[in-house]
Amino acid sequence: MTALRGVHEFGKRAMWPWLCCAVVLGCRQSDSQAGTAGDTIPSLxxxxxxxxxxxxxxxxxPGLAPADLPDPNSPGALAIARYCVACHALPAPSSHSATDWPQVLRRMWARMDGLPRRFNVPVPxxxxxxxxxxxxxxNALKVSGANLPQGPGRERFERTCSRCHELADPRQHTPGDWVAVVTRMSQHMEQMVGQPLDAQELQQIVLYLExxxxxTRRP
Ligand code: HEC
Ligand code: HEC
Structure with a gap:
């Protein structure tokens, strides 16, 4: 957020030309995302x-379809599928906690409202x-309470798994389900920040979460 405030301070007029380019390019290349972050346009x-x-x-x-959204025919799911796909892939409601969503959305409203109308991006x-x-x-991510159980791997879980969203509650999945969730998060890390977990990190985090x-599971 700090970096973003900085961008706003340096002036709306200076910001919109590059944002529009980012949006247009993001639409064309949404399959590869972070993987193409190094591409350059000579005229810029x-x-x-x-x-x-x-x-x-x-x-x-990428990868989420409207039918995968929780309660896909509800007004909320239909609105996300309509308004949240103009600039990037369909976002999952579970990608942020209930506390974080309002501020993420505030950024999205500002981007939609400020985008020149010629892009025809629908505005809610x-x-x-x-x-x-x-x-x-x-439908937000369920977050861990203040008292995470001790155990090897806890620090790595806390450090690695709070990079994109708040720390997930270990109780929301059965011990056997965590390996699939963490493997999917490693894929997201590769797509979103260009670096997956290595095998040792993945194993340590899975063991801790299991x-x-x-x-903490009730019998
Ligand atoms: C006008 C283009 C535009 C539209 C429409 C848009 N976004 Fe975004 N979104 C962006 C840009 C640019 C970024 C990357 C910069 C950022 O995070 O602010 C982004 C990033 C995101 C992220 C990842 C960043 C994070 O903090 O996790 C989420 C989640 C997200 N958008 C959700 C939404 C939702 C939900 C909607 C619909 C209500 C939406 N977006 C509509 C432009 C848009
Ligand atoms: C690079 C960004 C990123 C990092 C780092 C990350 N996540 Fe996620 N996480 C996401 C996104 C995007 C979603 C929503 C899409 C999904 O569920 O696949 C999500 C959703 C979740 C969910 C809710 C969905 C479910 O299946 O229950 C859990 C739990 C979760 N993450 C746990 C973790 C754990 C554990 C780690 C550390 C290994 C982690 N996340 C690290 C991006 C990330």
Whole structure:
């Protein structure tokens, strides 16, 4: 957020040209995302090239279809599928906690409202914004409480798994399910920040989550 505030301070007029480029390019290349962050457009200044590459880091990863959204025919899911795919892949409501969603959405409203109309990006009404906010908050990531169980791998889990969203609650999956979730997160890390977990990190985090899920599970 600090970096983003900095961008706003340096002026809306200076910001929109590169954002538009980022948005257009993001649409064309949404399959590869962070993997193409190094691509350059010769006509852009070097600062614009960096801003363009930076804007493609931590975009929602590709792969989610509207039918995969929780309660896919609800007004919230339909609104996300309509308004949230113009600039990047469909975002999952579980990608942020209920506490974080309102500020993520505030950034998205600002981007939609400020984008020149010639891009024809649909802009939700105030009522639709309320529907989207309620839906993301209701289906948000479940976060861990303050008392995570001790155990080897806890520090690595805390450090690695809080990079894109708040720390997930170990109890929300059975011990046997965590390996699939962490493997998927490693794929997201490769797509969104260009670096997956290595085999040792993956194993350590899975072992910790399996143990923490067991330790805190009610019989
Ligand atoms: C006008 C283009 C545009 C639209 C429309 C848009 N986004 Fe984004 N979104 C961006 C850009 C640019 C980024 C990367 C910079 C950032 O994170 O602010 C981004 C990043 C994201 C991220 C990843 C960043 C993070 O903090 O995890 C999520 C999640 C997200 N958008 C959700 C949404 C949702 C939900 C909607 C619909 C309500 C939406 N976006 C609509 C431009 C857009
Ligand atoms: C590079 C960004 C990123 C990092 C780092 C990351 N996540 Fe995620 N996480 C996501 C996104 C995007 C989603 C929503 C899409 C999905 O569920 O695949 C998500 C959703 C989740 C969910 C909710 C969905 C579910 O299946 O229950 C859990 C739990 C989760 N992450 C756990 C973790 C753990 C554990 C780690 C550390 C290994 C981690 N995340 C690291 C991006 C990330």
């Amino acid at each position: 200044s070097s600062m614009d090239q960096i801003l363009l590459a930076a804007s493609k880091v931590i975009l929602p990863p 009404t105030t009522g639709e914004r309320v529907v989207i906010t309620r839906y993301t908050v209701a 143990g923490a899920s067991k330790a």
